[in-house]
Amino acid sequence: MNTNSWVQDQVLNTNTIPVYVGNLAIGAGQPIIMAGPCAVESEEQMMRIGKAVAAAGAHVLRGGAYKPRTNVQSFQGLGLAGLELLRKTGDALGIPVVTEVVSPADVDLVASYADILQIGSRNMHNYPLLLEVGRTRKPVLLKRGYAATIEEWLAAADYIAAGGNNQIILCERGIRTFSTETRNTFDISAICLAKMKSPYPVIADPSHAAGIPSLVPHLARAAIAAGADGLLIEVHDRPEEALCDGGQALLPEVFRQLVHSVRTITEG
């Protein structure tokens, strides 16, 4: 018996319509794993990490070219050069790529390089940006705002759909609560609720939720056990040299074990 189907079909009343990225179906039963570094740093870095995550079973490569950072002095991404490196790596490995867009003016440019456009947590309420990605015909990965209700999250998806683009993938990434032991509080219930209340696939980003590598595989397993359609995982082979969020990245070997462990749940 496929217990994941059991969870999704027999108790939760979900009716997820898959989103397609080429031949890859997100929300069709098999958990889809997106992985890669927080930021694109160099051609060599992308190829090294890209190969490792693809070999471990990732379906999509992630990497940020435009990084929204709290501090204006922090590394803000390689921009266009980053997009080019990400595309090149994805093509070399034969897997699709996902990357964040932060400004309405950049949407067309990013859409010409990426297979999936990511809207980050801090831009969930950026309505001009949502409208603009809604005018493209690329799948959009919409992260939940770190203090947004489920209702507000789905209302943000409506801004994208208003432009005629309903290829939307929701992504739970943790919310801000009184608890400071983790970077955010991973809201596992939100995965179930978003699936109940919308037709969109819902994936989970345990890396940003936890902020601590040792928790990530546990939260990843929990997300899939709760019915998530996939995962977004930060992986870096030299986390101590990472230009962004190295502290929460998994080593490729731990990521490989995570993928294996997650599969035992859905195939249990």
Next chain:
Amino acid sequence: MNTNSWVQDQVLNTNTIPVYVGNLAIGAGQPIIMAGPCAVESEEQMMRIGKAVAAAGAHVLRGGAYKPRTNVQSFQGLGLAGLELLRKTGDALGIPVVTEVVSPADVDLVASYADILQIGSRNMHNYPLLLEVGRTRKPVLLKRGYAATIEEWLAAADYIAAGGNNQIILCERGIRTFSTETRNTFDISAICLAKMKSPYPVIADPSHAAGIPSLVPHLARAAIAAGADGLLIEVHDRPEEALCDGGQALLPEVFRQLVHSVRTITEG
């Protein structure tokens, strides 16, 4: 491969010391399921529900005799009569029983009837009560305060241990956040962190966290996938007639499926 062991041993650095209730080991690898109604209502109700949960695979029977309620007009439990009915049902079914104690003056009485003493979320900071249960030699199930940090939760356990009683089972039951779509926000990371930072087994109460029956099996699966040592689940066969929290209780048949589904994870 037992993936639950993998999660607990290879990534999280845990060193859980099992708590024994008779022959039943909590925290020794096999998830322990505690289930039953929110409140003891009558002999007939306890026997009906008790039989159903035992048949479905529950290891421990729960039922409240002293109910801490927000409103002074609400049903506050049957008290001593409730303790007697709970004990009688457990003996008839041959399974141990857990029930809440809310007043230091009642500790000895409750300890004479129950196999496990429960400290509820609203009493996590009730230090005279913690000291008193610490003077008994009964296992104590210590729920996390609904707005307590992990550190405060473990400090509350220290109050119990100060009396020489270190048979402590921690229970995550959701925290209060801005999100109102669920009764509480189930803090899945807390399960992992409490296991990392203490020697105590950690179980999960998805019923109080969700407050919505359809979410409970998903959160239960998630908890076990994250490494929880067991579950505390509210079950009622006539939820619409329940004197307390019927709205979040599972029907026995759904509970039975939950137990089955949870087993596929640990034995996956």
Next chain:
Amino acid sequence: MNTNSWVQDQVLNTNTIPVYVGNLAIGAGQPIIMAGPCAVESEEQMMRIGKAVAAAGAHVLRGGAYKPRTNVQSFQGLGLAGLELLRKTGDALGIPVVTEVVSPADVDLVASYADILQIGSRNMHNYPLLLEVGRTRKPVLLKRGYAATIEEWLAAADYIAAGGNNQIILCERGIRTFSTETRNTFDISAICLAKMKSPYPVIADPSHAAGIPSLVPHLARAAIAAGADGLLIEVHDRPEEALCDGGQALLPEVFRQLVHSVRTITEG
């Protein structure tokens, strides 16, 4: 014009019934100031600080004999000896005293020494304790639970009133939120809402809310400007030697300025 009356009577629809402590009316228009150290430490300490706060204009002397502490190793108060010292100081200075009670078994004892019984934030949900203070005929100062809604707070007051004691003074002391820049987030709106929804006087404890002395006078002014009926302020003349919460105590001289500044608002 008395602007405080304007605020309370013309916009908020409040109907506060004063609580009397001897001749002192709390909730009758004049802000009542309760002040003193977190904990009773010694006769000499109480007399020194008691004299200073009385000279600065405090109407009630505070001092803890039973201290609910997060850690079992922390100083837990002098107990009965603390009650005796507090009473002696209040009598010598001719002002009433307020002190916390944490266990139902101690209520009669504490009531025989104190003029006002304080229920602390961590005990707002301790229903056996609330019922017990409701059986006395002493005024009760009921602090809001640090994560309690207004509704739950007023429901806790109902537990006290159920015993026939409606001499209840509510006290806002800050709530737990994502913000960690202050010890708690002082919820100024709660003062107004509690006054609108109940007949009880509402005072404010800016010391526990802020956790930073330099904020206390500002929050105190804000509370009175919003319509609070009084203040509860921690004062210590040797904060670095305090056995409890010295880090948030005001020096007597700063407290004196606070009292003066607060008066300019209500008499403005």
Next chain:
Amino acid sequence: MNTNSWVQDQVLNTNTIPVYVGNLAIGAGQPIIMAGPCAVESEEQMMRIGKAVAAAGAHVLRGGAYKPRTNVQSFQGLGLAGLELLRKTGDALGIPVVTEVVSPADVDLVASYADILQIGSRNMHNYPLLLEVGRTRKPVLLKRGYAATIEEWLAAADYIAAGGNNQIILCERGIRTFSTETRNTFDISAICLAKMKSPYPVIADPSHAAGIPSLVPHLARAAIAAGADGLLIEVHDRPEEALCDGGQALLPEVFRQLVHSVRTITEG
């Protein structure tokens, strides 16, 4: 004695550098009142409300032309036509105007009509927008994100200052917490902390914090008593017909009383 100076200078160590809008100094001691409707709706509406708030003592007229709304179906503002009506009203009344800008592409246009550019709470993390307003030479009113820490708020101000524009006015407008009795929890401490940790004037928006008109005057008084440099107040003479947030707007007569009441605090 000016008690407001006392608060700001003697206890908090603040060093506010005033921001000038023409001759109007914000942060120089006198509380500055900005008021008007949530949204510009028509020429007649703006003139009616504009006259009323100016007569009551407002120094700046507010009115939204671009409204970031949770739902894509909600009224999103009159856009350019709204800017023109706002400018025309401000000129007719001889007072400066403040309005929100939501898209980087609109910044130059909005700056050509407005005296102060407002960044709303949902755009506090919109870094391309912050950089763009930083390139103008107009004062910027930067609202705190509804779940942002003080540190993140000041880091957002750094994005504006990075472009050479340090005419920044901070605005506390409430944060999202577990409490749902008010629209947001007004964080009175944040006003003090932002003044301590930055050179910028800090004003308060009690209208969005409360979401309930009867609380607004109380929170306004509290903000000024705590040391705020001004207020932003929503006023509408026909709140039941308002196209946006009518439910929290004050009637002009209540606003007039609020201005009077606030003055008694600073001149007390």
